[in-house]
Amino acid sequence: MDLIDRELCDIRAKCEQQIADSKIISCSATLVRVDLLPHRPNRTLTVCLRxxxxxxxxxxxxLVELKSKVYSEKFHAELTRLIDVYAREHLGGPQALLVLSFAQQYLLDNPLCVCLDEIKQLRMDLKSDEQADNRGSQLKLKQRTSSVELIARGGNYVYRVTAAVPDSYPNQSVELRGQQSNLPNVLIRYLNGQSREIARQCVEPPLRLNKEQLANFQPVRSLYRTLKFCLEATRDFHQELCPICDKTVLQQEPENLVLDEHADGFVERVYCGHLFHQGCLKHYLAEPPFPKGGKLCPAKRRHPRSDAQTYMGRGGTLEATSTSCKKTIEPGVCGIKLAHDRWVVNVKTAEARWAQKQARQRELEEVVDFLQ
Incomplete structure (x- = not known):
């Protein structure tokens, strides 16, 4: 019996005992094929040895070849390189069991390798931000807890969130937790809620799908989409201008934020995604004209993170709901109907309030004229 035959016997006798959670698929002089972590379908890696x-x-x-349904080609290439280096360190003796054990331990020690491409893309985005002079954002990997922490910065504002990657990823979305920020509460609620919604849309099919579409629906990876959204939104908040007064909505220093929700400087976010000073928004909604379909957002462009469209790219941009509204949309204007939970006012009510305000103004002017 030569050395290879003895090594094959050792693989058959010891592999599944020495390497827990492994399964021999084939074991011959031409090919040894072993599944690592076969009981965890979204982590299974097939190792082929020749x-x-x-x-x-x-x-x-x-000779090593790696195959899987969840790991990327870049990961396969990198792990193959590491295995080759490790195998060359053990020339002169049996290598198959050593290589299999090395590969499985690498998978267990680095659970985030299942989203390697997404992590690399996020790091590229962070590097692009630094080149654009928007420094400070960070990405921290926590292999022990299989999670990724994002610290997104925009000016002096910070949003911190941790995305935990489950064992069943990508069939199950990342879990977002540990959110902390010095942004206004209205924007923190938006970031928390919208990022969770993006993660949900990655793995849950839309409600209005026919049977064929539902059968063809496939979950998509959620780590990059959710953290990219948090990064972009946080980066841009401090630069956004109020569409009415054309001044930055947020104070430069977070400690100077207006916290009184009745004050004119309080920050409001509307359905189209734009930010307004509360006083500016009140004044704009209370002043004529009052178009039949309601007032439209006067911002100079559509917002890239509007509630009127999904971040997944499955929905189109929301158009004005009525034909009359569509006709009044000006070039270079957002044009989406202004809507907010605290500002639901129909045209008749707005006109009545304006008429009442004008009547009071005329009465005051008449009193002043009389006294003079």
């Missing part, structure tokens, strides 16, 4: 025809194991290392 013995070199010459000088194995004295000067030639065992």
């Amino acid at each position: 013995f070199p025809e010459e000088d194995y194991p004295k000067t030639s290392a065992i």
Whole structure:
């Protein structure tokens, strides 16, 4: 019995005992195929081993090929390189069991490798931000807890969130937790709620799908989409201008934020995504004209993170709901109907309030004229 035959016997006898949660698929002189973590379908890695025809194991290392449904090609290439280096360190003796054990331990020690491409893309986005002079955002990997922490910055404002990657990823979305921020509460609620909604949309099919569409629905990866949204939104908040007064909505220093929800400087976010000073919004909604379909947002462009469209790209941009509204949309204007939970006013009510305000103004002017 030569060395390769003895090694094959050792694999059959010891592999599944020594390497927990492994399964031998085939074991012959031409191909050894073993599934690592077979009971965790979204973490399973198939390792294919072939013995070199010459000088194995004295000067030639065992040949390795990796296959899986969840890990990326970049991960396969990197792990294959590491295994090859490890195998060459053990020339002169049996290598198959050593290589299998090394590969499985790497998977267990680095659970975030299942989203390697997404992490690399996020790091590229952070690097682009630094080149654009928008510094300070960070991405921290926590392999022990299989989570990714994002610290997003925009000016002096910070939003911190941790995305936990579950074992069943990508069939199950990331879990967002530990959110902390010095942004206004209205924007913190928006970031928390919208990021969770983006994660949900990645794995749950829309309600209005026919049977064929429902059968063809496939979950998509949620880590990059959710954290990219948090990064972009936080980066842009401090630069957004009020569409009415054309001044930045947020104070430069977070400690100077207006916290009184009845004050004119209080920050409001409307359905189209734009930010307003509360006083500016009140004045705009209370002044004529009052179009039949309601007032439209006067911002100079559509907002990239509007509630009127999904971040997943499955829905189109929301158009004005009535034909009359569509006709009044000016070029270069947002044009989405202004809507807010605290500002639901129909046209008749707005006109009546304006008429009442004008009547009071005329009465005051008449009193002043009389006294003079």
